[in-house]
Amino acid sequence: MHVSKFRYLFVLLVGGAGLFAQGFGGAVPAYDGPAILGRGGPTTGMRGAESVPITLQASINGTYDTNLIGYSLDSSGRFTQAAGAGVNANIAVTGRKRWSRSFLGLTYTGDYSHFAKQPYFNGSNQQLNLALGKQIGRKWQIASQTGAGTSNRFLGGPNVFQNSEIEFFTAPVTELFDSRSYFIGNTTSATYFLNSRQSIRVAGNGMTVRRKARGLVDMQGYGASSDWVYRLSRRVSTGVSYVFNHYDYSKVFGESDIHTLGWHLSRRIGRDLEIAISLNGAKQSTVGVRSVELDPVIASILGRSSGAVVFESNNLLYGYSGTVTRRVRRSTFSAAAQRAIIPGNGFFLTSINRTVNGSASHSFSRDFSVDANFGYSKLSSLGFTAGDFSGWTGSGGMTYKITESIGVNGRYEWRNLNLSQSTFNRTGNRVTIGLTYFPQQGLAGLF
Amino acid sequence: MPTVRILLVDDEALLLGLLKRHLERAGYDVVTALTAEAALKALTGSPWVPDLLLTDETLPGMRGSELAVTLQARFPHLRGLLCSGYSLQASALPPPLRERFSILQKPYSPPALEAAIRTLLAPRGAAAAAGPAI
Numbered sequence: 001m002h003v004s005k006f007r008y009l010f011v012l013l014v015g016g017a018g019l020f021a022q023g024f025g026g027a028v029p030a031y032d033g034p035a036i037l038g039r040g041g042p043t044t045g046m047r048g049a050e051s052v053p054i055t056l057q058a059s060i061n062g063t064y065d066t067n068l069i070g071y072s073l074d075s076s077g078r079f080t081q082a083a084g085a086g087v088n089a090n091i092a093v094t095g096r097k098r099w100s101r102s103f104l105g106l107t108y109t110g111d112y113s114h115f116a117k118q119p120y121f122n123g124s125n126q127q128l129n130l131a132l133g134k135q136i137g138r139k140w141q142i143a144s145q146t147g148a149g150t151s152n153r154f155l156g157g158p159n160v161f162q163n164s165e166i167e168f169f170t171a172p173v174t175e176l177f178d179s180r181s182y183f184i185g186n187t188t189s190a191t192y193f194l195n196s197r198q199s200i201r202v203a204g205n206g207m208t209v210r211r212k213a214r215g216l217v218d219m220q221g222y223g224a225s226s227d228w229v230y231r232l233s234r235r236v237s238t239g240v241s242y243v244f245n246h247y248d249y250s251k252v253f254g255e256s257d258i259h260t261l262g263w264h265l266s267r268r269i270g271r272d273l274e275i276a277i278s279l280n281g282a283k284q285s286t287v288g289v290r291s292v293e294l295d296p297v298i299a300s301i302l303g304r305s306s307g308a309v310v311f312e313s314n315n316l317l318y319g320y321s322g323t324v325t326r327r328v329r330r331s332t333f334s335a336a337a338q339r340a341i342i343p344g345n346g347f348f349l350t351s352i353n354r355t356v357n358g359s360a361s362h363s364f365s366r367d368f369s370v371d372a373n374f375g376y377s378k379l380s381s382l383g384f385t386a387g388d389f390s391g392w393t394g395s396g397g398m399t400y401k402i403t404e405s406i407g408v409n410g411r412y413e414w415r416n417l418n419l420s421q422s423t424f425n426r427t428g429n430r431v432t433i434g435l436t437y438f439p440q441q442g443l444a445g446l447f
Numbered sequence: 448m449p450t451v452r453i454l455l456v457d458d459e460a461l462l463l464g465l466l467k468r469h470l471e472r473a474g475y476d477v478v479t480a481l482t483a484e485a486a487l488k489a490l491t492g493s494p495w496v497p498d499l500l501l502t503d504e505t506l507p508g509m510r511g512s513e514l515a516v517t518l519q520a521r522f523p524h525l526r527g528l529l530c531s532g533y534s535l536q537a538s539a540l541p542p543p544l545r546e547r548f549s550i551l552q553k554p555y556s557p558p559a560l561e562a563a564i565r566t567l568l569a570p571r572g573a574a575a576a577a578g579p580a581i
Contacts, residue, residue, distance in 0.1 A: 250557055254465070288465070308554030311461075
């Protein structure tokens with residue numbers, strides 16, 4: 001099928017708008033492993049391996065948050081925390097289109113929020129994930145996936161569409177503050193199909209995270225990976241991978257090299273249950289400069305209370321990831337757990353991150369659906385900072401269509417963030433109620 | 448335009464490597480040495496001429512300021528930063544260094560280092576103030 005110039009132009013316009021807006025913070029291009037139906041290529045705009053028509057949604061909401069927290073201190077030296085009521089407007093474009101030898105995947109969400117009495121938290125959040133792929137001959141496939149965005153809120157970004165058909169790019173769950181961050185990352189890969197059962201892939205990636213808060217550290221990184229995948233049967237595939245990542249930090253002196261060897265297995269059980277697991281071992285080397293409290297006597301000689309020491313941290317670490325997805329006719333359940341090395345949140349730099357996430361959604365009818373999500377994350381620094389940063393999140397939402405194209409949506413979110421060895425402990429609740437517009441034609445007509 | 452050449456001297460090997468890579472990412476041409484004596488040896492017979500000396504004051508053997516005086520006699524255009532954990536004043540610098548050298552208090556952050564280098568190079572021309580090229 002021939003792809004018209006107009007279609008490419010549209011892609012560039014939509015993609016370009018998100019890239020110029022610059023990106024949210026936190027997520028890192030990750031190894032996406034062997035897959036059952038595909039070969040672990042870009043999954044943007046996909047639910048599992050299925051294609052999703054490119055569609056648009058828009059909503060306007062009223063919101064109330066009990067615990068917004070900025071990167072600032074009040075007059076008594078405590079973190080600035082505020083409860084705030086406001087309004088926000090959201091738009092989302094999502095989907096995936098496949099032509100005979102190429103494909104496009106897209107998720108874009110953008111919002112603007114205005115809080116009545118907390119202008120610090122006003123602003124726009126943007127999030128774009130764009131995947132492009134091309135088959136070259138019978139043996140080769142190249143693919144590129146770009147994520148970019150900007151966010152100024154840990155929780156309560158453009159997430160009112162969580163119960164839609166689309167899985168959005170993973171939102172950051174390790175940020176401490178509701179302060180502005182920017183993110184852009186790209187992974188480009190080439191896959192060679194040895195035969196119908198085996199393939200090998202090489203990929204490279206680059207990323208950067210910029211944080212507006214003066215005391216939070218920026219990060220830039222690059223990496224390379226290769227893997228081999230063997231399809232044991234129609235329902236089972238396995239593979240091994242090697243991944244290298246390098247992270248550099250600005251605002252402090254520090255850098256990390258991480259080499260990871262992994263084994264992966266994906267299995268489909270029946271029509272509706274998918275399981276994917278990975279086990280890996282990593283060699284992590286970090287060199288950096290960290291602050292230390294000086295002995296009072298030394299401090300009086302030097303005229304300052306803190307100093308800096310150079311450190312080197314070398315560790316052999318294990319990691320894992322596992323996901324289980326179950327789809328029943330009107331319901332979807334998924335659970336995931338992961339232990340991985342990540343470049344941190346600007347306060348904790350290179351760290352081990354343990355996460356557990358779960359979600360469930362159910363459609364009672366064509367017009368009424370509900371969903372629930374929970375997440376746990378624990379970040380342990382590998383050298384730069386002492387202690388752990390842990391967070392719990394939970395949310396539940398519903399959408400009820402009052403006409404063919406308009407629905408009422410409501411969402412409740414809760415989170416607790418705790419920094420060990422510190423007074424930083426925040427618990428917040430957020431309620432969002434609004435109207436969502438589902439265009440009947442959407443963008444499908446353009447494709 | 449030529450790249451600014453920095454001679455970097457510090458007896459902490461880990462810090463030396465970190466600083467070197469950081470400065471190279473910023474676009475500078477960097478040569479390193481763990482001691483003042485090793486720095487002098489590296490420059491002997493070498494066509495590589497430093498524009499800027501970035502050295503720790505407390506080094507085993509020859510001190511950073513002694514190295515700076517020696518090098519400035521050989522390279523009159525040389526500018527430099529003496530890094531120290533002690534609260535040194537510019538007036539404590541040997542007289543030959545006072546015009547073209549500054550003190551950088553340890554610990555310093557990457558932005559503070561970059562700003563100090565830019566400030567030091569700025570009098571040489573507007574281009575130097577804008578970045579690593581001179």
